[in-house]
Amino acid sequence: MNSNIEFREGLDELAGHYRYVLQLLGENPDREGLEKTPMRVAKAMQVLTRGYTQDPHKVLTDALFAEEYNQMVIVKDIDFFSMCEHHMLPFYGKAHVAYIPNGHITGLSKVARVVDIFSHRLQVQERLTQQIKDCIQDTLHPLGTMVVVEAKHMCMQMRGIEKQNSITTTSAFSGAFNQAKTREEFMNLVHSNTMRG
Ligand SMILES: [Zn+2]
Numbered sequence: 508m509n510s511n512i513e514f515r516e517g518l519d520e521l522a523g524h525y526r527y528v529l530q531l532l533g534e535n536p537d538r539e540g541l542e543k544t545p546m547r548v549a550k551a552m553q554v555l556t557r558g559y560t561q562d563p564h565k566v567l568t569d570a571l572f573a574e575e576y577n578q579m580v581i582v583k584d585i586d587f588f589s590m591c592e593h594h595m596l597p598f599y600g601k602a603h604v605a606y607i608p609n610g611h612i613t614g615l616s617k618v619a620r621v622v623d624i625f626s627h628r629l630q631v632q633e634r635l636t637q638q639i640k641d642c643i644q645d646t647l648h649p650l651g652t653m654v655v656v657e658a659k660h661m662c663m664q665m666r667g668i669e670k671q672n673s674i675t676t677t678s679a680f681s682g683a684f685n686q687a688k689t690r691e692e693f694m695n696l697v698h699s700n701t702m703r704g
Contacts, residue, residue: 514553515560521549555590558627563638566621567646570614577650579689581605582618583697591662592629600658600674602626602636603697606643607650607683618643632658632677640679651682653693 525545529536536545583603591598602622625638640654655678664671683689 512550512554514550518546518549518553521552522546525549554627555588556628558624561624561627563621563624563642564646566617566624567613567642570617571611571647572613573610574608574612575610576612577608579605579607579693579696580612580615581693581696582615585619585622587622587626587656587658589626589628589630589632589635589658591660592631594662595629596660596662596665598630598632598658598660598662598675600656602639603655603657603693604639604643604653605684605693605696606647606652607689609648609650611647611649613647632656632660632675636677637679640681644681649682651680651684651689653680653684653690654678655694655697 522545525548526536529541529545534541536542581603582605583601585602585604586599587602588597588599590596604618604622621642622639625635625642636654636656639656640652643649643654644652655676657674657676659672659674662668663673680690684693
């Protein structure tokens with residue numbers, strides 16, 4: 508996979524800055540183990556922030572199908588990895604997305620792509636949740652959209668601020684999901700263990 512990645516402008520400059528960061532952290536960037544680290548980190552950071560160059564709305568509009576189905580469509584357990592914008596440390600977990608079509612549906616894999624694009628930007632979990640919801644609501648114009656994100660934050664866990672393994676849950680919803688009963692139906696389906704290993 509890695510060989511297919513096109514790196515963005517500024518890669519060398521970014522690597523140069525990471526070399527300086529290593530020095531400031533008290534390391535010797537010229538020692539053997541660290542020689543290639545600045546460039547590796549620069550490349551990794553470009554991959555982890557590739558969402559800035561991708562358009563999640565276009566992903567959905569490119570795969571829009573007219574369809575009369577109007578029951579809840581659920582894509583659950585979408586694995587994601589993101590970085591918090593406060594510490595640039597990972598937070599990761601699962602996203603669950605539901606919408607009730609209003610004449611249009613999209614490919615199930617496209618919903619996962621939307622999660623992927625927004626999570627490959629510097630984020631806070633609340634905004635990530637909201638952006639996924641808004642993107643689906645604004646492109647598919649469904650009767651309602653709901654997104655639940657469950658995540659572990661390394662910035663909390665590694666710095667000892669939060670108990671190990673605690674999970675933060677956020678949700679955002681619109682339209683039909685304003686009804687508690689509809690949200691409940693979704694949450695029951697998310698937490699049913701039929702497909703979980
Ligand atoms: Zn943080």
